[in-house]
Amino acid sequence: MTELSKKRPEFRNINALQDLPTYRLPAAGWVSILHRISGLLMFFLLPLVVWLFDASLSSELSYERFTAAFDSGIGFVPGVLVKLVVLALIWGYLHHFIAGVRHLYMDMTHSVTKEFGKSSAQVTLVLSLGLTVVLGAKLFGLY
Template sequence: MSALNEQKKQRPRFLDLTVIRLPLAGYASILHRVSGAGLFLMLPLLIWLLELSLSATPDSLALFEKITGSVLVRLVLLGLIWAFLHHFCMGLRILLIDIHVGVEKQQARSSAMAVMVVSLSLTLAFGLKLFGVY
């Protein structure tokens, strides 16, 4: 019983998140949750913009162009593009892990890196299109 009490005494009372070193898969997992929350919270804006873009009236199209012409709105949309792409890629990774594909340490590290690289690369490509580079 005393060994159990000693073990309890050695445990930290709080977690200092600035000291903990997470593996890349841990950061990818946290970003998966953040991106999901961001997508959920911004859903009303996205639905409203979709409604404006699909409306047949010239006034709604003009309002849509005015809103999406703002640099601030485009930056928000770029963040939402990243959130969707990261959430999608990480969701595929999690589905593969659920069927026991890529559960070894090196495979998990590689798949987490692939999620980061693919989602950021696609975000860059869509972002360039969003800002009218091509």
């Protein structure tokens, strides 16, 4: 073995409590995991989305109930918690959409280099979080 080629470490017994916190996941790994989480989040919040859509379009009275849910809440759930759940849904949709477009672009153009994967993952994270902040500010009435 030469000096230039270093022997890679072997991990036979991985201790989750010791080894996983020190492992640095690359940006592409975070995007991949968050893509799955956002899809799961949207799936579980689908009944809320259907209710929000139905309440916003059915009648003027249902629209008033819909807008009141963000101020006074729904049942025992306070309005701030409703807004936070909707904010999580906004993030989930934006991240899932942008990461999906990233994956489709990489599949169509065969852009599977390490550099492109890193830069496109960073763009995905910045865009999804940036758009979530902008829409969250609108949701919470900051503009």
